[in-house]
Amino acid sequence: MKKSIWAILLALLYSFFYIVVGPKIKTQDLSFDGSEIIPFIMCFLICSIINVLVVLAVQRCKFEIKSERVTRFINDFGERKLFFLIWGFIFISWLPIYFVCFPGVLSYDIVNQTRDALGTIVDNHHPVLHTWLLRVFMQLGQRLFSSYEVGLGLLSLLQMLLVSYAISRLVMLLKKKNVPMVIVIVTALFSAIWFMNACLSVSMIKDTLFAAFLVLFVCHFTEIVMNPDEYLHNKKNLVLLPIVGFLLCALRNNGLYIYLFCFAGLVVLRIKNIKKAKIYLALIVAVILPVFVYKIYSGPVFDAWNIKPGEVREALSVPIQQLQRVAYHRADLLSEEQMEVMDYYIDNLKWMDPPVGRAYDPFIADPAKGCFRSAAYNEDPIAFWKFYLEIGTQFFKDYVVAFLSNTLGYWYPGQDVFTYVEYENYPSEWFSVPLERQSIMDLQFVDNYYASVCTSQIWRTTPGVRLFFVPGYAPWILIFAVILSWKKKENFSKTVPLFLPLIAQFGIMILSPMASFRYSWPFFLMLPICFVGIWGNAELKKTEK
Numbered sequence: 001m002k003k004s005i006w007a008i009l010l011a012l013l014y015s016f017f018y019i020v021v022g023p024k025i026k027t028q029d030l031s032f033d034g035s036e037i038i039p040f041i042m043c044f045l046i047c048s049i050i051n052v053l054v055v056l057a058v059q060r061c062k063f064e065i066k067s068e069r070v071t072r073f074i075n076d077f078g079e080r081k082l083f084f085l086i087w088g089f090i091f092i093s094w095l096p097i098y099f100v101c102f103p104g105v106l107s108y109d110i111v112n113q114t115r116d117a118l119g120t121i122v123d124n125h126h127p128v129l130h131t132w133l134l135r136v137f138m139q140l141g142q143r144l145f146s147s148y149e150v151g152l153g154l155l156s157l158l159q160m161l162l163v164s165y166a167i168s169r170l171v172m173l174l175k176k177k178n179v180p181m182v183i184v185i186v187t188a189l190f191s192a193i194w195f196m197n198a199c200l201s202v203s204m205i206k207d208t209l210f211a212a213f214l215v216l217f218v219c220h221f222t223e224i225v226m227n228p229d230e231y232l233h234n235k236k237n238l239v240l241l242p243i244v245g246f247l248l249c250a251l252r253n254n255g256l257y258i259y260l261f262c263f264a265g266l267v268v269l270r271i272k273n274i275k276k277a278k279i280y281l282a283l284i285v286a287v288i289l290p291v292f293v294y295k296i297y298s299g300p301v302f303d304a305w306n307i308k309p310g311e312v313r314e315a316l317s318v319p320i321q322q323l324q325r326v327a328y329h330r331a332d333l334l335s336e337e338q339m340e341v342m343d344y345y346i347d348n349l350k351w352m353d354p355p356v357g358r359a360y361d362p363f364i365a366d367p368a369k370g371c372f373r374s375a376a377y378n379e380d381p382i383a384f385w386k387f388y389l390e391i392g393t394q395f396f397k398d399y400v401v402a403f404l405s406n407t408l409g410y411w412y413p414g415q416d417v418f419t420y421v422e423y424e425n426y427p428s429e430w431f432s433v434p435l436e437r438q439s440i441m442d443l444q445f446v447d448n449y450y451a452s453v454c455t456s457q458i459w460r461t462t463p464g465v466r467l468f469f470v471p472g473y474a475p476w477i478l479i480f481a482v483i484l485s486w487k488k489k490e491n492f493s494k495t496v497p498l499f500l501p502l503i504a505q506f507g508i509m510i511l512s513p514m515a516s517f518r519y520s521w522p523f524f525l526m527l528p529i530c531f532v533g534i535w536g537n538a539e540l541k542k543t544e545k
Helices: 002-027 037-060 064-075 079-101 110-118 128-145 148-176 181-193 195-201 206-226 228-233 237-250 255-269 271-276 281-304 317-329 336-345 366-370 374-379 381-394 396-406 444-455 457-461 471-489 492-510 517-526 529-535 538-544
Strands: none
Touching: 002 037, 002 396, 002 471, 037 471, 064 181, 079 148, 079 181, 079 195, 079 444, 110 128, 128 148, 128 206, 128 237, 148 181, 148 195, 148 206, 148 517, 148 529, 181 195, 181 529, 195 206, 195 444, 195 517, 206 228, 206 237, 206 255, 206 492, 206 517, 206 529, 228 237, 228 281, 237 255, 237 281, 255 271, 255 281, 255 492, 317 336, 317 366, 317 381, 317 396, 336 374, 336 381, 374 381, 381 396, 444 457, 471 492, 471 517, 471 529, 492 517, 492 529
Protein backbone atom coordinates (compact mmCIF):
# COMPACT_ATOMS: atom_id res chain seq x y z
CA MET A 1 0.00 0.00 0.00
CA LYS A 2 2.85 2.39 0.87
CA LYS A 3 4.31 1.89 -2.60
CA SER A 4 0.99 2.83 -4.19
CA ILE A 5 0.79 6.05 -2.18
CA TRP A 6 3.86 7.41 -3.93
CA ALA A 7 2.33 6.57 -7.31
CA ILE A 8 -0.88 8.39 -6.34
CA LEU A 9 1.00 11.44 -5.05
CA LEU A 10 2.95 11.63 -8.31
CA ALA A 11 -0.32 11.40 -10.24
CA LEU A 12 -1.68 14.27 -8.15
CA LEU A 13 1.36 16.43 -8.81
CA TYR A 14 1.41 15.63 -12.54
CA SER A 15 -2.31 16.33 -12.92
CA PHE A 16 -1.96 19.68 -11.16
CA PHE A 17 0.84 20.81 -13.46
CA TYR A 18 -0.64 19.25 -16.61
CA ILE A 19 -4.23 20.45 -16.22
CA VAL A 20 -3.93 23.62 -14.13
CA VAL A 21 -0.48 25.20 -14.13
CA GLY A 22 0.73 24.26 -17.63
CA PRO A 23 -2.20 25.68 -19.64
CA LYS A 24 -2.22 28.89 -17.58
CA ILE A 25 1.48 29.47 -18.12
CA LYS A 26 1.12 28.64 -21.81
CA THR A 27 -1.62 31.24 -22.28
CA GLN A 28 -0.09 33.61 -19.69
CA ASP A 29 -3.56 33.87 -18.17
CA LEU A 30 -3.12 33.25 -14.44
CA SER A 31 -6.75 33.70 -13.47
CA PHE A 32 -8.67 30.78 -11.94
CA ASP A 33 -12.28 30.20 -13.07
CA GLY A 34 -12.90 26.66 -11.84
CA SER A 35 -13.18 25.11 -15.31
CA GLU A 36 -10.07 23.03 -14.58
CA ILE A 37 -11.65 21.08 -11.71
CA ILE A 38 -13.36 18.33 -13.72
CA PRO A 39 -10.42 17.76 -16.13
CA PHE A 40 -8.08 17.75 -13.13
CA ILE A 41 -10.10 15.07 -11.35
CA MET A 42 -10.31 12.93 -14.50
CA CYS A 43 -6.58 13.26 -15.18
CA PHE A 44 -5.78 12.43 -11.56
CA LEU A 45 -7.92 9.29 -11.57
CA ILE A 46 -6.50 8.02 -14.88
CA CYS A 47 -2.90 8.75 -13.90
CA SER A 48 -3.38 7.17 -10.47
CA ILE A 49 -4.65 3.94 -12.00
CA ILE A 50 -1.83 3.85 -14.56
CA ASN A 51 0.86 4.65 -11.98
CA VAL A 52 -0.37 2.04 -9.50
CA LEU A 53 -0.55 -0.62 -12.21
CA VAL A 54 2.97 0.22 -13.36
CA VAL A 55 4.31 0.05 -9.80
CA LEU A 56 2.67 -3.31 -9.23
CA ALA A 57 3.91 -4.62 -12.58
CA VAL A 58 7.48 -3.52 -11.90
CA GLN A 59 7.42 -5.10 -8.44
CA ARG A 60 6.07 -8.43 -9.62
CA CYS A 61 7.22 -8.85 -13.22
CA LYS A 62 10.62 -10.52 -13.43
CA PHE A 63 10.71 -11.18 -17.19
CA GLU A 64 12.64 -14.41 -16.68
CA ILE A 65 10.07 -16.78 -18.22
CA LYS A 66 9.52 -14.81 -21.39
CA SER A 67 13.14 -13.89 -21.92
CA GLU A 68 14.96 -17.07 -20.78
CA ARG A 69 15.31 -18.52 -24.28
CA VAL A 70 16.17 -15.12 -25.73
CA THR A 71 18.78 -14.54 -23.02
CA ARG A 72 20.42 -17.88 -23.74
CA PHE A 73 20.50 -17.12 -27.47
CA ILE A 74 22.01 -13.66 -26.91
CA ASN A 75 24.63 -14.94 -24.51
CA ASP A 76 25.86 -17.43 -27.10
CA PHE A 77 27.30 -14.52 -29.10
CA GLY A 78 29.82 -13.55 -26.42
CA GLU A 79 30.30 -10.04 -25.01
CA ARG A 80 32.70 -8.69 -27.62
CA LYS A 81 30.84 -10.02 -30.64
CA LEU A 82 27.51 -8.87 -29.24
CA PHE A 83 28.85 -5.35 -28.65
CA PHE A 84 30.03 -5.00 -32.26
CA LEU A 85 26.76 -6.48 -33.48
CA ILE A 86 24.76 -3.83 -31.60
CA TRP A 87 27.14 -1.04 -32.62
CA GLY A 88 26.98 -2.06 -36.27
CA PHE A 89 23.19 -2.42 -36.21
CA ILE A 90 22.67 1.07 -34.79
CA PHE A 91 25.23 2.68 -37.11
CA ILE A 92 23.82 1.02 -40.22
CA SER A 93 20.30 2.06 -39.20
CA TRP A 94 21.41 5.70 -39.39
CA LEU A 95 23.17 5.48 -42.75
CA PRO A 96 20.07 6.42 -44.83
CA ILE A 97 19.88 9.89 -43.26
CA TYR A 98 23.63 10.28 -43.80
CA PHE A 99 23.24 9.48 -47.49
CA VAL A 100 20.34 11.92 -47.85
CA CYS A 101 21.74 14.77 -45.74
CA PHE A 102 25.40 14.55 -46.72
CA PRO A 103 27.53 16.30 -45.54
CA GLY A 104 25.13 16.69 -42.59
CA VAL A 105 22.45 18.98 -41.24
CA LEU A 106 23.95 22.48 -41.47
CA SER A 107 21.70 24.45 -39.14
CA TYR A 108 21.63 25.86 -35.61
CA ASP A 109 24.95 27.55 -34.70
CA ILE A 110 26.92 26.23 -37.66
CA VAL A 111 26.88 29.58 -39.51
CA ASN A 112 28.86 31.36 -36.80
CA GLN A 113 31.04 28.35 -36.05
CA THR A 114 32.16 27.82 -39.66
CA ARG A 115 33.01 31.53 -39.85
CA ASP A 116 35.22 31.17 -36.77
CA ALA A 117 36.60 27.84 -37.97
CA LEU A 118 37.80 29.37 -41.24
CA GLY A 119 38.85 32.61 -39.56
CA THR A 120 39.82 33.37 -35.98
CA ILE A 121 38.41 31.73 -32.87
CA VAL A 122 37.95 34.66 -30.51
CA ASP A 123 35.91 33.25 -27.62
CA ASN A 124 34.48 30.12 -26.06
CA HIS A 125 30.83 30.99 -26.68
CA HIS A 126 30.77 27.93 -28.89
CA PRO A 127 33.18 25.36 -27.43
CA VAL A 128 36.62 25.96 -28.88
CA LEU A 129 37.32 22.25 -29.24
CA HIS A 130 34.24 21.73 -31.40
CA THR A 131 35.00 24.78 -33.55
CA TRP A 132 38.58 23.53 -33.91
CA LEU A 133 37.29 20.14 -35.09
CA LEU A 134 35.19 21.92 -37.71
CA ARG A 135 38.35 23.75 -38.85
CA VAL A 136 40.41 20.56 -39.07
CA PHE A 137 37.83 18.60 -41.03
CA MET A 138 36.85 21.47 -43.34
CA GLN A 139 40.49 22.16 -44.20
CA LEU A 140 41.11 18.44 -44.66
CA GLY A 141 38.21 18.21 -47.09
CA GLN A 142 39.40 21.28 -48.99
CA ARG A 143 42.97 20.07 -49.32
CA LEU A 144 42.23 16.47 -50.27
CA PHE A 145 38.98 16.84 -52.22
CA SER A 146 38.70 20.59 -52.90
CA SER A 147 35.45 20.51 -50.95
CA TYR A 148 34.57 21.78 -47.50
CA GLU A 149 31.43 19.64 -47.67
CA VAL A 150 33.44 16.42 -47.88
CA GLY A 151 35.35 17.43 -44.77
CA LEU A 152 32.11 18.06 -42.90
CA GLY A 153 30.81 14.76 -44.22
CA LEU A 154 33.77 12.97 -42.62
CA LEU A 155 33.01 14.75 -39.33
CA SER A 156 29.39 13.60 -39.59
CA LEU A 157 30.63 10.05 -40.03
CA LEU A 158 32.83 10.40 -36.95
CA GLN A 159 29.88 11.73 -34.97
CA MET A 160 27.71 8.79 -36.02
CA LEU A 161 30.42 6.35 -35.01
CA LEU A 162 30.93 7.93 -31.59
CA VAL A 163 27.24 8.35 -30.72
CA SER A 164 26.36 4.80 -31.83
CA TYR A 165 29.42 3.50 -29.95
CA ALA A 166 28.35 5.29 -26.76
CA ILE A 167 24.80 3.98 -27.01
CA SER A 168 26.12 0.45 -27.60
CA ARG A 169 28.27 0.74 -24.48
CA LEU A 170 25.18 1.77 -22.52
CA VAL A 171 23.17 -1.16 -23.88
CA MET A 172 25.93 -3.56 -22.90
CA LEU A 173 26.03 -2.00 -19.45
CA LEU A 174 22.33 -2.81 -19.04
CA LYS A 175 23.09 -6.42 -19.94
CA LYS A 176 26.05 -6.56 -17.57
CA LYS A 177 23.91 -5.30 -14.69
CA ASN A 178 21.34 -8.05 -15.37
CA VAL A 179 18.59 -5.79 -16.63
CA PRO A 180 16.03 -8.17 -18.20
CA MET A 181 17.09 -9.11 -21.71
CA VAL A 182 13.77 -8.02 -23.19
CA ILE A 183 14.44 -4.48 -21.99
CA VAL A 184 18.03 -4.59 -23.25
CA ILE A 185 16.85 -5.61 -26.72
CA VAL A 186 14.10 -2.99 -26.81
CA THR A 187 16.61 -0.31 -25.76
CA ALA A 188 18.95 -1.27 -28.61
CA LEU A 189 16.11 -1.34 -31.16
CA PHE A 190 14.62 1.95 -30.02
CA SER A 191 18.04 3.63 -30.02
CA ALA A 192 18.43 2.63 -33.66
CA ILE A 193 15.00 3.75 -34.89
CA TRP A 194 14.34 6.89 -32.83
CA PHE A 195 14.53 9.77 -35.28
CA MET A 196 16.32 12.11 -32.85
CA ASN A 197 19.38 9.88 -32.64
CA ALA A 198 19.77 9.57 -36.38
CA CYS A 199 19.08 13.23 -37.16
CA LEU A 200 21.25 14.79 -34.46
CA SER A 201 24.09 12.34 -35.09
CA VAL A 202 24.61 14.04 -38.48
CA SER A 203 23.90 17.59 -37.27
CA MET A 204 26.89 19.91 -37.08
CA ILE A 205 26.24 21.06 -33.52
CA LYS A 206 28.19 20.90 -30.28
CA ASP A 207 25.43 18.85 -28.64
CA THR A 208 26.20 15.75 -30.73
CA LEU A 209 29.73 14.94 -29.59
CA PHE A 210 28.89 16.20 -26.10
CA ALA A 211 26.00 13.73 -25.93
CA ALA A 212 28.27 10.86 -26.98
CA PHE A 213 30.80 11.56 -24.25
CA LEU A 214 28.08 12.24 -21.69
CA VAL A 215 26.69 8.74 -22.30
CA LEU A 216 30.20 7.28 -22.03
CA PHE A 217 30.69 9.20 -18.78
CA VAL A 218 27.42 7.77 -17.46
CA CYS A 219 28.70 4.25 -18.19
CA HIS A 220 31.86 4.94 -16.17
CA PHE A 221 29.99 6.71 -13.39
CA THR A 222 27.47 3.88 -13.04
CA GLU A 223 30.26 1.33 -12.69
CA ILE A 224 31.90 3.49 -10.01
CA VAL A 225 28.61 3.86 -8.13
CA MET A 226 27.73 0.16 -8.22
CA ASN A 227 31.10 -1.52 -7.80
CA PRO A 228 34.16 0.74 -7.39
CA ASP A 229 36.38 -2.24 -6.54
CA GLU A 230 35.66 -3.93 -9.86
CA TYR A 231 35.96 -0.64 -11.72
CA LEU A 232 39.34 0.09 -10.15
CA HIS A 233 40.57 -3.43 -10.87
CA ASN A 234 40.30 -2.73 -14.61
CA LYS A 235 43.29 -0.40 -14.97
CA LYS A 236 42.31 0.90 -18.38
CA ASN A 237 39.39 2.70 -16.71
CA LEU A 238 41.90 4.93 -14.93
CA VAL A 239 43.07 6.09 -18.38
CA LEU A 240 39.68 6.27 -20.09
CA LEU A 241 37.86 8.18 -17.33
CA PRO A 242 40.13 11.27 -17.48
CA ILE A 243 39.87 11.33 -21.29
CA VAL A 244 36.08 11.01 -21.28
CA GLY A 245 35.81 13.50 -18.41
CA PHE A 246 37.93 16.13 -20.17
CA LEU A 247 36.06 15.80 -23.47
CA LEU A 248 32.75 16.02 -21.60
CA CYS A 249 33.88 19.35 -20.14
CA ALA A 250 35.51 20.70 -23.30
CA LEU A 251 32.74 19.88 -25.78
CA ARG A 252 30.07 21.89 -23.98
CA ASN A 253 30.53 24.70 -21.49
CA ASN A 254 28.22 23.15 -18.88
CA GLY A 255 29.84 19.71 -19.05
CA LEU A 256 32.14 20.63 -16.16
CA TYR A 257 29.16 21.32 -13.89
CA ILE A 258 27.58 17.96 -14.69
CA TYR A 259 30.87 16.21 -13.96
CA LEU A 260 31.41 18.01 -10.65
CA PHE A 261 27.78 17.64 -9.55
CA CYS A 262 27.82 13.87 -10.08
CA PHE A 263 30.98 13.20 -8.09
CA ALA A 264 30.16 15.76 -5.40
CA GLY A 265 26.73 14.16 -4.99
CA LEU A 266 28.29 10.71 -4.82
CA VAL A 267 30.67 11.82 -2.06
CA VAL A 268 27.80 13.33 -0.04
CA LEU A 269 25.61 10.25 -0.41
CA ARG A 270 28.45 7.86 0.41
CA ILE A 271 30.12 10.02 3.05
CA LYS A 272 30.07 7.20 5.58
CA ASN A 273 32.56 5.33 3.40
CA ILE A 274 35.05 8.20 3.44
CA LYS A 275 37.38 6.09 5.59
CA LYS A 276 37.93 3.89 2.52
CA ALA A 277 39.31 6.84 0.52
CA LYS A 278 42.89 5.53 0.72
CA ILE A 279 41.83 2.35 -1.03
CA TYR A 280 40.49 4.37 -3.94
CA LEU A 281 43.34 6.88 -4.18
CA ALA A 282 44.09 6.00 -7.82
CA LEU A 283 40.41 6.41 -8.68
CA ILE A 284 40.25 9.76 -6.89
CA VAL A 285 43.23 10.98 -8.90
CA ALA A 286 41.54 9.81 -12.14
CA VAL A 287 38.39 11.73 -11.15
CA ILE A 288 40.25 14.96 -10.32
CA LEU A 289 42.65 14.87 -13.29
CA PRO A 290 40.19 15.93 -16.06
CA VAL A 291 39.07 18.95 -13.99
CA PHE A 292 42.70 19.98 -13.52
CA VAL A 293 43.50 19.55 -17.23
CA TYR A 294 40.35 21.41 -18.27
CA LYS A 295 41.25 24.36 -16.04
CA ILE A 296 44.67 24.55 -17.72
CA TYR A 297 43.03 24.22 -21.14
CA SER A 298 40.43 26.94 -20.47
CA GLY A 299 42.92 29.17 -18.60
CA PRO A 300 46.55 29.43 -19.70
CA VAL A 301 45.94 27.73 -23.06
CA PHE A 302 43.07 30.07 -23.94
CA ASP A 303 45.15 33.04 -22.81
CA ALA A 304 48.03 31.94 -25.05
CA TRP A 305 45.62 31.74 -28.01
CA ASN A 306 43.93 35.06 -27.09
CA ILE A 307 40.61 33.27 -26.65
CA LYS A 308 38.14 34.93 -24.31
CA PRO A 309 35.62 33.01 -22.20
CA GLY A 310 31.98 33.22 -23.28
CA GLU A 311 29.91 36.12 -22.01
CA VAL A 312 28.46 35.65 -18.55
CA ARG A 313 24.93 36.30 -19.79
CA GLU A 314 24.96 32.87 -21.44
CA ALA A 315 24.82 31.35 -17.95
CA LEU A 316 22.20 33.77 -16.61
CA SER A 317 19.17 32.97 -18.75
CA VAL A 318 16.85 32.50 -15.76
CA PRO A 319 17.68 35.66 -13.75
CA ILE A 320 17.86 37.80 -16.88
CA GLN A 321 14.46 36.55 -18.03
CA GLN A 322 13.01 37.22 -14.57
CA LEU A 323 14.32 40.77 -14.49
CA GLN A 324 13.09 41.38 -18.02
CA ARG A 325 9.61 40.22 -17.09
CA VAL A 326 9.50 42.66 -14.20
CA ALA A 327 10.83 45.44 -16.44
CA TYR A 328 8.17 44.64 -19.03
CA HIS A 329 5.13 44.07 -16.80
CA ARG A 330 5.89 46.05 -13.62
CA ALA A 331 7.77 49.13 -14.77
CA ASP A 332 5.08 51.38 -13.27
CA LEU A 333 5.66 49.79 -9.83
CA LEU A 334 9.43 50.22 -9.83
CA SER A 335 10.94 53.19 -8.01
CA GLU A 336 13.00 55.75 -9.88
CA GLU A 337 16.18 54.32 -8.34
CA GLN A 338 15.20 50.77 -9.31
CA MET A 339 14.51 51.93 -12.85
CA GLU A 340 17.98 53.47 -13.03
CA VAL A 341 19.62 50.24 -11.86
CA MET A 342 17.43 48.20 -14.21
CA ASP A 343 18.50 50.47 -17.07
CA TYR A 344 22.12 49.97 -16.01
CA TYR A 345 21.87 46.20 -16.55
CA ILE A 346 19.35 46.14 -19.38
CA ASP A 347 20.30 47.78 -22.65
CA ASN A 348 17.83 50.67 -22.90
CA LEU A 349 14.44 49.92 -21.37
CA LYS A 350 12.79 51.31 -24.49
CA TRP A 351 13.28 47.80 -25.85
CA MET A 352 9.79 47.27 -24.40
CA ASP A 353 8.60 48.81 -27.70
CA PRO A 354 11.19 46.91 -29.67
CA PRO A 355 12.37 46.54 -33.20
CA VAL A 356 11.93 43.11 -34.73
CA GLY A 357 13.67 40.43 -32.71
CA ARG A 358 13.92 42.41 -29.48
CA ALA A 359 10.41 41.73 -28.12
CA TYR A 360 10.07 40.13 -24.69
CA ASP A 361 9.15 36.48 -25.14
CA PRO A 362 8.25 34.60 -21.94
CA PHE A 363 9.19 31.24 -23.53
CA ILE A 364 12.69 32.01 -24.80
CA ALA A 365 15.41 34.01 -23.08
CA ASP A 366 17.53 34.82 -26.13
CA PRO A 367 15.88 38.23 -26.82
CA ALA A 368 16.24 39.11 -23.14
CA LYS A 369 19.88 38.02 -23.09
CA GLY A 370 20.50 40.20 -26.12
CA CYS A 371 19.53 43.23 -24.03
CA PHE A 372 21.68 42.36 -21.02
CA ARG A 373 24.98 44.18 -20.40
CA SER A 374 27.50 41.55 -19.38
CA ALA A 375 30.12 44.25 -18.79
CA ALA A 376 27.91 45.89 -16.16
CA TYR A 377 27.54 42.56 -14.39
CA ASN A 378 31.28 41.88 -14.48
CA GLU A 379 32.04 45.22 -12.82
CA ASP A 380 30.35 44.10 -9.60
CA PRO A 381 28.57 40.71 -9.61
CA ILE A 382 27.63 41.01 -5.93
CA ALA A 383 25.79 44.27 -6.60
CA PHE A 384 23.85 42.59 -9.39
CA TRP A 385 22.75 39.69 -7.19
CA LYS A 386 21.72 42.07 -4.41
CA PHE A 387 19.55 43.95 -6.86
CA TYR A 388 18.22 40.71 -8.30
CA LEU A 389 17.18 39.48 -4.84
CA GLU A 390 15.66 42.86 -3.97
CA ILE A 391 13.45 42.81 -7.06
CA GLY A 392 12.67 39.13 -6.47
CA THR A 393 11.47 39.83 -2.94
CA GLN A 394 9.17 42.56 -4.24
CA PHE A 395 7.92 40.68 -7.29
CA PHE A 396 8.26 37.03 -6.24
CA LYS A 397 5.20 35.93 -8.24
CA ASP A 398 6.64 37.43 -11.43
CA TYR A 399 9.90 35.59 -10.85
CA VAL A 400 8.06 32.28 -10.44
CA VAL A 401 5.95 32.87 -13.54
CA ALA A 402 9.04 33.88 -15.55
CA PHE A 403 10.84 30.69 -14.52
CA LEU A 404 7.83 28.46 -15.25
CA SER A 405 7.31 30.18 -18.61
CA ASN A 406 10.91 29.82 -19.75
CA THR A 407 11.01 26.15 -18.70
CA LEU A 408 7.45 25.29 -19.72
CA GLY A 409 8.43 22.81 -22.41
CA TYR A 410 10.56 20.83 -19.97
CA TRP A 411 7.71 19.92 -17.60
CA TYR A 412 4.46 20.49 -19.51
CA PRO A 413 3.87 17.90 -22.27
CA GLY A 414 1.28 20.17 -23.87
CA GLN A 415 3.94 22.68 -24.93
CA ASP A 416 5.25 21.88 -28.41
CA VAL A 417 6.89 25.21 -29.26
CA PHE A 418 10.62 24.88 -30.03
CA THR A 419 10.36 21.06 -30.08
CA TYR A 420 11.10 20.91 -33.80
CA VAL A 421 14.43 19.48 -34.90
CA GLU A 422 16.31 21.26 -37.66
CA TYR A 423 16.43 19.12 -40.77
CA GLU A 424 16.87 21.52 -43.67
CA ASN A 425 20.18 23.34 -44.13
CA TYR A 426 20.43 27.08 -43.78
CA PRO A 427 20.72 28.95 -47.12
CA SER A 428 24.16 28.65 -48.68
CA GLU A 429 24.63 32.43 -48.81
CA TRP A 430 24.45 32.65 -45.01
CA PHE A 431 27.83 30.96 -44.68
CA SER A 432 31.20 32.65 -45.07
CA VAL A 433 31.88 30.08 -47.82
CA PRO A 434 29.08 28.38 -49.77
CA LEU A 435 28.00 25.15 -48.09
CA GLU A 436 25.26 23.04 -49.60
CA ARG A 437 23.64 19.65 -49.17
CA GLN A 438 25.10 17.12 -51.61
CA SER A 439 23.04 13.98 -51.15
CA ILE A 440 24.87 10.75 -51.91
CA MET A 441 21.60 8.94 -52.69
CA ASP A 442 18.22 10.23 -53.78
CA LEU A 443 16.08 8.43 -51.18
CA GLN A 444 12.89 10.45 -51.37
CA PHE A 445 10.95 8.36 -48.86
CA VAL A 446 13.76 8.78 -46.29
CA ASP A 447 13.87 12.51 -46.95
CA ASN A 448 10.09 12.84 -46.54
CA TYR A 449 10.08 10.76 -43.36
CA TYR A 450 12.75 12.75 -41.54
CA ALA A 451 11.36 16.08 -42.76
CA SER A 452 8.02 15.07 -41.27
CA VAL A 453 9.16 13.76 -37.89
CA CYS A 454 11.58 16.64 -37.40
CA THR A 455 9.17 19.48 -38.09
CA SER A 456 5.53 18.37 -38.42
CA GLN A 457 3.25 19.36 -35.54
CA ILE A 458 1.12 16.24 -36.11
CA TRP A 459 3.64 14.12 -34.22
CA ARG A 460 3.92 16.67 -31.42
CA THR A 461 0.22 17.15 -30.79
CA THR A 462 -1.02 13.56 -31.00
CA PRO A 463 -1.60 12.10 -27.50
CA GLY A 464 0.62 9.14 -26.75
CA VAL A 465 2.77 9.62 -29.83
CA ARG A 466 4.09 12.97 -28.64
CA LEU A 467 5.93 11.21 -25.82
CA PHE A 468 8.72 10.71 -28.36
CA PHE A 469 8.58 14.23 -29.82
CA VAL A 470 8.38 16.69 -26.91
CA PRO A 471 10.70 17.00 -23.88
CA GLY A 472 7.91 17.80 -21.40
CA TYR A 473 7.82 14.28 -19.99
CA ALA A 474 11.44 14.40 -18.81
CA PRO A 475 11.00 15.29 -15.11
CA TRP A 476 8.01 13.00 -14.66
CA ILE A 477 9.84 9.99 -16.08
CA LEU A 478 12.82 10.79 -13.87
CA ILE A 479 10.76 11.18 -10.69
CA PHE A 480 8.81 8.00 -11.44
CA ALA A 481 12.02 6.06 -12.11
CA VAL A 482 13.61 7.26 -8.85
CA ILE A 483 10.51 6.20 -6.91
CA LEU A 484 10.39 2.79 -8.59
CA SER A 485 14.08 2.23 -8.01
CA TRP A 486 13.90 3.35 -4.41
CA LYS A 487 10.92 1.15 -3.61
CA LYS A 488 12.37 -1.88 -5.38
CA LYS A 489 15.82 -1.62 -3.81
CA GLU A 490 14.47 -0.38 -0.44
CA ASN A 491 17.48 1.90 0.01
CA PHE A 492 17.44 5.49 -1.25
CA SER A 493 21.12 6.26 -0.56
CA LYS A 494 22.20 3.25 -2.61
CA THR A 495 20.08 3.87 -5.68
CA VAL A 496 19.80 7.65 -6.02
CA PRO A 497 23.50 8.11 -7.09
CA LEU A 498 22.64 6.25 -10.30
CA PHE A 499 20.32 9.12 -11.20
CA LEU A 500 22.76 11.96 -10.49
CA PRO A 501 23.77 12.41 -14.19
CA LEU A 502 20.09 12.64 -15.18
CA ILE A 503 19.39 15.10 -12.38
CA ALA A 504 22.41 17.19 -13.39
CA GLN A 505 21.43 17.23 -17.06
CA PHE A 506 17.85 18.21 -16.23
CA GLY A 507 19.20 21.03 -14.05
CA ILE A 508 21.24 22.26 -17.02
CA MET A 509 18.13 22.04 -19.22
CA ILE A 510 15.95 24.25 -17.01
CA LEU A 511 18.72 26.85 -16.84
CA SER A 512 18.96 27.02 -20.64
CA PRO A 513 17.45 29.87 -22.69
CA MET A 514 14.61 27.77 -24.12
CA ALA A 515 12.87 24.40 -23.81
CA SER A 516 14.28 22.73 -26.90
CA PHE A 517 14.29 19.00 -27.62
CA ARG A 518 17.84 19.46 -28.88
CA TYR A 519 18.95 20.54 -25.39
CA SER A 520 17.11 17.65 -23.75
CA TRP A 521 18.38 14.99 -26.19
CA PRO A 522 21.36 14.01 -23.97
CA PHE A 523 18.90 13.49 -21.09
CA PHE A 524 16.85 11.01 -23.09
CA LEU A 525 19.98 9.24 -24.34
CA MET A 526 20.93 8.59 -20.70
CA LEU A 527 17.42 7.57 -19.64
CA PRO A 528 18.00 3.77 -20.01
CA ILE A 529 20.24 3.98 -16.94
CA CYS A 530 16.96 4.08 -15.00
CA PHE A 531 16.54 0.39 -15.87
CA VAL A 532 19.70 -0.37 -13.89
CA GLY A 533 18.22 1.34 -10.86
CA ILE A 534 14.91 -0.48 -11.18
CA TRP A 535 15.90 -3.96 -12.41
CA GLY A 536 19.67 -4.09 -12.07
CA ASN A 537 21.24 -6.81 -9.96
CA ALA A 538 22.37 -6.61 -6.34
CA GLU A 539 25.90 -5.41 -7.04
CA LEU A 540 24.99 -2.19 -5.23
CA LYS A 541 25.35 -4.04 -1.94
CA LYS A 542 28.96 -4.88 -2.64
CA THR A 543 29.98 -1.25 -2.26
CA GLU A 544 28.42 -1.07 1.18
CA LYS A 545 30.19 -3.96 2.89
